[in-house]
Amino acid sequence: MKKVTVSTILKKKKAKEKITMVTAYDYPMAVLADQAGIDLILVGDSVGMTVLGYDTTVQVTMEDMIHHTKAVASGGKTPLIVADLPFLSYHTLEDGLRNAGRLLQEGGAQAVKLEGGKEVANTVEQIVAAGIPVMGHLGFTPQSVHKFGGFYFQGKSSQGAVELVEGARALEAAGAFAVVLELVPWEVAEKVTEILTIPTIGIGSGPACDGQVQVFHDLFGLAGNFKPRHAKEYAKVGEAILDGLRTYVREVKEGIFPTEENTRRMDETELVAFKRLLEK
Numbered sequence: 671m672k673k674v675t676v677s678t679i680l681k682k683k684k685a686k687e688k689i690t691m692v693t694a695y696d697y698p699m700a701v702l703a704d705q706a707g708i709d710l711i712l713v714g715d716s717v718g719m720t721v722l723g724y725d726t727t728v729q730v731t732m733e734d735m736i737h738h739t740k741a742v743a744s745g746g747k748t749p750l751i752v753a754d755l756p757f758l759s760y761h762t763l764e765d766g767l768r769n770a771g772r773l774l775q776e777g778g779a780q781a782v783k784l785e786g787g788k789e790v791a792n793t794v795e796q797i798v799a800a801g802i803p804v805m806g807h808l809g810f811t812p813q814s815v816h817k818f819g820g821f822y823f824q825g826k827s828s829q830g831a832v833e834l835v836e837g838a839r840a841l842e843a844a845g846a847f848a849v850v851l852e853l854v855p856w857e858v859a860e861k862v863t864e865i866l867t868i869p870t871i872g873i874g875s876g877p878a879c880d881g882q883v884q885v886f887h888d889l890f891g892l893a894g895n896f897k898p899r900h901a902k903e904y905a906k907v908g909e910a911i912l913d914g915l916r917t918y919v920r921e922v923k924e925g926i927f928p929t930e931e932n933t934r935r936m937d938e939t940e941l942v943a944f945k946r947l948l949e950k
């Protein structure tokens with residue numbers, strides 16, 4: 671398979687071909703995403719909630735992101751690897767540039783994503799000028815969860831929708847190659863998609879977006895009882911793992927596992943010699 675690049679993604683928008691993106695946080699997830707033909711893998715700072723057990727993405731650090739990006743980059747060879755710049759890692763131009771660089775140099779990503787509109791446009795411009803592709807993120811931006819007061823749709827009012835459009839325009843003008851629209855009403859996402867020449871990647875924002883992104887754990891029943899409205903469960907992997915673990919526990923307790931098949935015996939002559947040595 672040919673490596674997906676920024677230009678592949680832009681061509682897909684022009685050709686009206688849907689773009690696929692999923693999060694991944696480690697090597698096996700990235701290998702599976704690659705085998706499934708996913709265009710973009712996002713090493714999302716959602717790793718904080720899905721894998722590290724944090725309440726929000728706010729606690730995620732650059733060290734967390736580099737650690738997980740490295741693992742994903744080893745497994746996902748064909749998709750374009752986009753890594754999230756975590757909370758407060760890009761709020762000065764200098765930090766933004768340095769940390770974006772770290773995600774590529776130390777993590778092995780090929781692009782970075784950051785949250786915000788007009789207020790981050792200068793940062794986007796500077797990172798892009800350094801040769802690093804940037805994906806924007808508008809609507810519900812999880813790093814601002816405490817400002818929003820919860821996981822709520824954004825751009826529901828006419829004024830809010832206009833601000834969102836302006837933010838999207840600012841990101842495009844700054845050189846972003848795509849924009850995630852998270853929890854944005856269908857009609858607003860449709861309008862932004864129509865206005866921009868760069869692709870929109872939706873999550874909870876309806877089918878008019880140029881592509882879709884989902885959190886891996888939501889797709890496969892790995893997020894416990896948390897079932898967000900924007901997600902669809904494609905397989906009950908969590909339940910399958912739980913069943914398997916329960917069977918494993920029972921079989922070990924009952925002496926059913928392991929058997930001859932799971933180990934090997936010593937060569938007969940070596941065994942005799944071994945016993946003799948022990949007797950001495």
Ligand code: KIV
Pocket residue numbers: 693712713714715716717754807850852873883885
């Ligand atoms: O971190 C993440 O998983 C994200 C997606 C929700 C787009 O930013």
